[in-house]
Amino acid sequence: MGKSDDKAKQIPYKMLENDAYSKWLGIQILDVKEGYCQLKMQIRKDMLNSMKKAHGGITYALADTAFGFACNTYGKKAVSIESSINHIEALEEGDILIAESDVKSQKNKLGFYIVEIKKDNQLVALFKGVTYRTNVDWEI
Template sequence: MQGEKIPHKMLSLDPFSQWLGIEILECEIGRCRLGMTVKKQMLNSMGKAHGGISYALADTAFGFAANTHGKYAVSIETSINHIEALDEGDYLIAVSVIEKVKNKLGFNIVEVKRDNELVALFKGIVYRTQKDWE
């Protein structure tokens, strides 16, 4: 399967990302750009988006980009820095870029932005299996 098509297949098999309303804006080998809108049911007790929302968007972008090389890639370590609070109605864009790919490991950085403002920074490492996407 061509690498840029893999994220579309992954999204079609991912009910959680579909429930979040994540949409693929752009994908190519080693890079994926996703978008979503913060909904009321995603808010915490302080009226701000739960931290898991930006994390889930970034994690999805991370996974999609990591798999564009054609092999199943699974997360082994991730972290996120929440930089700005998010409100209902905010439209978020996550861009995942593979910074380095070794034989078995891939290193990703994901920036989550609201307009041009960086609101979260996610870092992740994937293990690249030998199983091909079909």
């Protein structure tokens, strides 16, 4: 593994360390490589809506975090400029989710990413995001 691979892996951990909301969600990093991040999270009672299902914002937040971590693995600070989500299945307290963010196209400034959120290997949400990469380097 080269030096850039090491930095790519370190950036999401640094981001999570400084992200109070993602920590509150209980997000864990499972895998990282350049342009890719896999996260895990469990739905808790305080994440449910009035219908006793996971609030859509919880799934969105997990996907957005995976997206943000993946697009920053190139060493430059990157920010979301557009994103959307399709909720496919309702989620319950105790459900364990795996979010996989993968780059589909990364140009000099703009990148397009897909995040698949699965429960027991079944797709439960699909997130699409566009990122803008700045000229600011991550300091690790």
